[in-house]
Amino acid sequence: MSDDPQRAPWASRWPHLILLPFTALTMIPALWVIKMALKPSQSFDLSLSPWPSEVSFANFQALIGEPFFKEQLFNSLLVSGLTTVVGVTFSCTAAYALSRYRFTGRRAALNAFLITQMFPGTLMMIPLYTLIDALGLLDQVAGLILVYSTTAVPFCVWNLKGYFDTIPREIEESAVMDGAGPFTLFWRIIVPLSRPAIAVTALFSFMTAWNEYILAATFMSDERAYTYPVKLQQYVGEYRAEWGLFAAGALIVSVPVMALFFALQKHLVGGLTAGGVKG
Numbered sequence: 001m002s003d004d005p006q007r008a009p010w011a012s013r014w015p016h017l018i019l020l021p022f023t024a025l026t027m028i029p030a031l032w033v034i035k036m037a038l039k040p041s042q043s044f045d046l047s048l049s050p051w052p053s054e055v056s057f058a059n060f061q062a063l064i065g066e067p068f069f070k071e072q073l074f075n076s077l078l079v080s081g082l083t084t085v086v087g088v089t090f091s092c093t094a095a096y097a098l099s100r101y102r103f104t105g106r107r108a109a110l111n112a113f114l115i116t117q118m119f120p121g122t123l124m125m126i127p128l129y130t131l132i133d134a135l136g137l138l139d140q141v142a143g144l145i146l147v148y149s150t151t152a153v154p155f156c157v158w159n160l161k162g163y164f165d166t167i168p169r170e171i172e173e174s175a176v177m178d179g180a181g182p183f184t185l186f187w188r189i190i191v192p193l194s195r196p197a198i199a200v201t202a203l204f205s206f207m208t209a210w211n212e213y214i215l216a217a218t219f220m221s222d223e224r225a226y227t228y229p230v231k232l233q234q235y236v237g238e239y240r241a242e243w244g245l246f247a248a249g250a251l252i253v254s255v256p257v258m259a260l261f262f263a264l265q266k267h268l269v270g271g272l273t274a275g276g277v278k279g
Contacts, residue, residue, distance in 0.1 A: 040054065042243055063252065076228040076229070087153055087156055091160055092198065113154040113157050116154045132147065148209040151208075152208055156204065159200065163196075164194065164197075216230050
């Protein structure tokens, strides 16, 4: 084996050189959307070049000037944020109980959570609409938060339970020996050690609520109560298509998700419990 220090850097760089053209190919669709957003026209661009021939922010200005733009964007942020908080809170407590305790109905509860994931959202749309209507929550943000939270909890519970199962019980047993109670075990030990799983779960909950369109369009008929995906769809209809506005709106919608990715990136790597127990 050669120990030439001049060859060592190339040994670590050649995989990046191979992946570079594939990365460029995956970036073309994103650049194409940016190109259409920066064009002043509303026509569908069929050219292969990802660079705009003319740069204009007219589409973004038109979007910001739309009626109820701020209200609809705020609705999306509010619904997604509260869905994440509610979903992760209930999922953490439920997953911890299902992971650490053995009680009657535990297996049935896990199977029930799993079965709910087998049905598409459109299948539950009519019964959900009936329930939301009976509660008087149509055209209200609270109705969407309730629906999104309950539909996200089953996946989040299974995701977090799997991670809680990997945390050594010896860590909790050591804390019990020091006088820690159940709440202290959960809040002071399990939650900090589970930050990677909680971050992934929170990101999933946020993205599910942020991108959802079908239920929001069904439950909301007042433009003031729209989430932004519902408004975004209206730019591309049967008789007209404003592709410039649609592309500009798509970029605006992607900003919060990218910001959340950057904010949570340091927690998206597991292994925080590695080395927590010797032996």
